[in-house]
Amino acid sequence: MTEGEAAAAAATNGQTKDGEGEGQQQEVGEKIVRQIEYYFGDYNLPRDKFLQQEIKNDDGWVTLDTMTKFKRLASISSDKAVIADALRKASSSFMEVHEDGLKIRRSLSHPLPIFDDNLKEETMKRTIYCKGFAKDGSVTLDHLLEFFKQYGPYDTVLMRHFFDKEAKKQGFKGSVLVVFVDQEKAQTFLELPEVKYNGTQLLRKWHKDYVEEKKKEIEERKAKKEAKRKKDEDASHENEEEMEEEPPKGTFLHFSGVAEGSEVTREDLKEALGEAQEQCAWVDYSKGMTQGYLRFKEPESNKTIMEKLDGKLKVKDMEVTLRLVEGEEEAEQLSKMKAARSRARANSSGGRKRRGGRGGGSSFKRKRT
Known part of the structure; x- marks a missing residue:
């Protein structure tokens, strides 16, 4: 539905149930807050066109009826009272709950960053590219979110996907982008001697360096393609020149x-x-x-x-x-x-084939009988 759905920053399964233990209720509450804070956070909200439109309608307020349509939040809890209560108890949250308990908004004391080139550049400076995860579908966003917790606070973990034309569905590339809360945290993660996931060593580099490398690869492929086209064109011209040579006499x-x-x-x-x-x-x-x-x-x-x-x-x-x-x-x-x-x-x-004229046009018309 939104970019938040595709790269949500919190994960769990199931809904709240009567009789759950206090510890489980607290865990659910934490997941609710983390998910909501992702939706309205500095990384996602400036990029989320749907929520951007919603916050314009009512002084920043978005109804919980709307929010529970978000699949990842609904997978944690679709109970509006539980969601509102979790946000009220989260004293560190930048989210506000309306007095009627039916809508929420990003606190006015936390103005939304302007989504411009400066923000994009600042975000890239704290983003790390990681590669080496299994591509067989065994790795989920929930697994990745839990895995990267140990390396410090982050804004989001983005799984990189491609569209499989044969299967007609998205596939996981085996790589992710981890957006840390600041450049220092990203630097610390990058300088670790090694990082393994399920026993596999992960390749890590700054996202900016990865983008530059891919850009260079694309330019090299284009250069090779252009060189081949030029070579073929030159060969074609040589053939044309040969064909343009004056044909011999006495033949x-x-x-x-x-x-x-x-x-x-x-x-x-x-x-x-x-x-x-x-x-x-x-x-x-x-x-x-x-x-x-x-x-x-x-x-x-x-x-x-x-x-x-x-x-x-x-x-x-x-x-x-x-x-x-x-x-x-x-x-x-x-x-x-x-x-x-x-x-x-x-x-x-011109890619067209016509009959006749291979070595000389017919000089005589056939007589009709």
Whole structure:
């Protein structure tokens, strides 16, 4: 319901019962006072939006009907008379009980600190980060509150949580923040030779130092991520520069003589090249067309290949005629190849995939029959 609920500074279970012993009643009373003083204390109240709103409604008074809706207080006692009586008997408390016994407030003689940067800084100076607690759910706030009593008065003990997406619930990180009443108490705790919880040595450091370390870790991760992005970007630019290089000349052969409407494929044409098929980079042709282009990898290789093939290809039961591509025709094919590369690069950077254009756009339209 409030931050007070999440990080309450007192703990117990059960409600008051008729016939409890005097010692138990006193213990319950002490827990009530400690819990109420946490809700209205210097640490929680400036941060608790709900209570902040409540104290504006009636000169600082908050009804016990409202207070008993707080789960941790209700777990100690939901009896308004018992709560009011406990606060009246607590002579050291900064809380006041209304004469009707139905509402309480922080004493006007204890003005609320202004929640600003100065208060945040002052609080951090007396806050210790502790790590080493079991994360299996066996450690409760009640256990921690009792454990830290031995190290002097504190304002609060805050369990640090994370949201477990798989289990869809909060989990304990195994670390806490202990806000001592002053910096001297915090310093004394920090300088102890060792602090163990259930036999486990606790890691202790100033909260401010912990925050700075985490900030540095985050900055280092960001720097590594940015360096990787820059490296990938540079590699991409290098690839683009390679693709922007002027394609070599003397790599095209034109072929014609494929029967109109035949089932000849690009693969058939490449196979017909024999040993030269390993040098073939692209076949500009679609099934059903009568002519097309072959592009080879090495510059000025088209003449050599054409000579080896004697200017002809045997494709299935057809003889296909080859000729060199030169002059304006070659310039046109090179231009189409560069345009196809540009499209491929744009598709790659934009995360889109399109059919065709891998090594050169089709130069001929299929005839309709």
